Amino acid sequence: MSLQKQDLKKDLKKILPIWAGILSLIIIGVAVLRIFSLNIINYLEYPEMNPGQMAQAFLFEGEKYWLKCLKKVEKNSKTTGKFYLSKEDPDYKKVVELFEKSLSFIPQNSTIYRHLGDLATFNGDQILINYFQGMTLFYENRPLQAIEYFNKVLELKPDHLPSIEKIAQAYLDKNRDIRAENFINMYLKYSPDSGRASYLQGYLSLLRNNLDDAIRFFKTAIEKDPKFLDSYSFLANCLESKNRIDEACEVFKKATEQAPGQPTYLHRLGLSYLKANKPEKARDALLKALKLYPNHPRLCFDLAKAYQKLGKKSYSSYYLKKALELDPSLQNEILK
Numbered sequence: 085m086s087l088q089k090q091d092l093k094k095d096l097k098k099i100l101p102i103w104a105g106i107l108s109l110i111i112i113g114v115a116v117l118r119i120f121s122l123n124i125i126n127y128l129e130y131p132e133m134n135p136g137q138m139a140q141a142f143l144f145e146g147e148k149y150w151l152k153c154l155k156k157v158e159k160n161s162k163t164t165g166k167f168y169l170s171k172e173d174p175d176y177k178k179v180v181e182l183f184e185k186s187l188s189f190i191p192q193n194s195t196i197y198r199h200l201g202d203l204a205t206f207n208g209d210q211i212l213i214n215y216f217q218g219m220t221l222f223y224e225n226r227p228l229q230a231i232e233y234f235n236k237v238l239e240l241k242p243d244h245l246p247s248i249e250k251i252a253q254a255y256l257d258k259n260r261d262i263r264a265e266n267f268i269n270m271y272l273k274y275s276p277d278s279g280r281a282s283y284l285q286g287y288l289s290l291l292r293n294n295l296d297d298a299i300r301f302f303k304t305a306i307e308k309d310p311k312f313l314d315s316y317s318f319l320a321n322c323l324e325s326k327n328r329i330d331e332a333c334e335v336f337k338k339a340t341e342q343a344p345g346q347p348t349y350l351h352r353l354g355l356s357y358l359k360a361n362k363p364e365k366a367r368d369a370l371l372k373a374l375k376l377y378p379n380h381p382r383l384c385f386d387l388a389k390a391y392q393k394l395g396k397k398s399y400s401s402y403y404l405k406k407a408l409e410l411d412p413s414l415q416n417e418i419l420k
Contacts, residue, residue: 134376135346139189143196146182149175150199157206169206176203194223211240215247227254243274249284256287264288279309286318298322306338313339313349320356329360340369347373351383354390363393381411 152175161167169176180203183196201216218233231254234247248271255264268284275281286301302319305312316339323332336353343349350373357366367390374383384407391400407414 135189136377138345139186139193142182142186142189143193146179146186146196147199149179149182150203153179153203153206167206168208169203171207171209176207179203192223194220197223211237211244214240215244218247218250222250222254227257230254245271245275245278245280248274249280252284253287256284256291259291261288261291264291277308279305279307279312279315282308283312283315283318286315290318290322295322295326299326310338311342313343313346316342316349317352320352324356324359329356332356333360333362333365345376347376347380347383350376351386354386358386358389358393361393363390366390367394379410381407381414384410385414385417 153169153173156173156175157167157169160169171177180200183200187193187196197216197219201213201220204212204216214233214236218230218237221227221230221233231251234251234254237244237247248267252264252267252271255261255267264284265288268281268288271278271281271284282301282305286298286305289295289297289301299319299322302315302322305315306319309315316335320332320335320339323329323335333353333356336349336356339349340346340353350369354366354369354373357363357369367387370383370387370390374380374387377383384403388400388403388407391397391403404418
């Protein structure tokens with residue numbers, strides 16, 4: 085038996101014993117949705133939904149098809165003796181489509197990567213099996229364990245850019261700049277004009293306290309890949325560190341234009357406006373963010389600050405009270 089088949093058999097042994105639990109959990113989830121009469125497709129059509137709700141809606145819908153896939157695998161095993169499901173299966177394709185949509189709103193969802201890894205096991209794709217296992221571990225805050233699986237991917241496909249990027253990211257997060265630099269150079273070898281490569285170079289420069297280089301790289305990353313939002317956050321943070329607050333505000337403003345439904349960047353824009361002593365603009369940005377996340381304690385707290393600076397004490401008191409009701413620990417940061 086080949087090594088790849090042995091690995092596949094081991095992976096199957098890991099997931100098959102928990103099938104009953106997985107199936108029962110998903111069946112319960114679907115039952116709950118029916119009890120509350122939630123039509124997910126209609127649910128997705130509401131433009132006022134926040135990213136968390138959108139991500140959850142796509143996840144729920146995707147899990148319905150994931151359940152269908154598991155049932156097909158079970159059926160195939162009884163008729164052919166093999167636990168197999170083709171990537172061309174329509175339900176398989178639908179799962180991937182819906183899960184990718186969910187990840188576009190919240191890319192850190194390790195559960196989705198675990199689900200995708202299970203499906204990859206059933207078609208024997210060793211690259212995807214190892215990649216999704218790595219992604220699961222990465223977003224479970226186990227980056228060094230994740231690296232082991234990303235390296236397995238690179239043994240099979242040396243130019244697999246997503247794995248190279250995640251290894252570099254993991255080493256950067258752990259402040260291992262020399263190892264990170266090796267993989268950044270590898271990324272540049274295969275994709276020299278990539279915005280992600282510039283982003284990684286900026287992160288490395290920041291780690292080495294080269295703020296000017298970091299700013300230059302992050303600006304380049306945005307020019308090359310304006311939809312990769314992490315570059316905006318890092319660039320704005322660097323600019324704020326150099327007290328270039330107005331420039332930081334402009335960066336966050338551009339980020340909100342790229343992702344108008346993401347409250348995170350509206351929130352950061354509001355905070356930058358507060359630092360720039362522009363309370364009216366801060367209030368407007370924070371109110372927009374609050375519409376997307378109505379019960380976010382920190383948003384309410386920062387909005388109270390904006391109203392305080394505007395001299396509107398009643399509004400400030402209202403949002404401060406709401407923030408403390410949602411999160412009493414904010415009492416430690418009471419307005420001064």
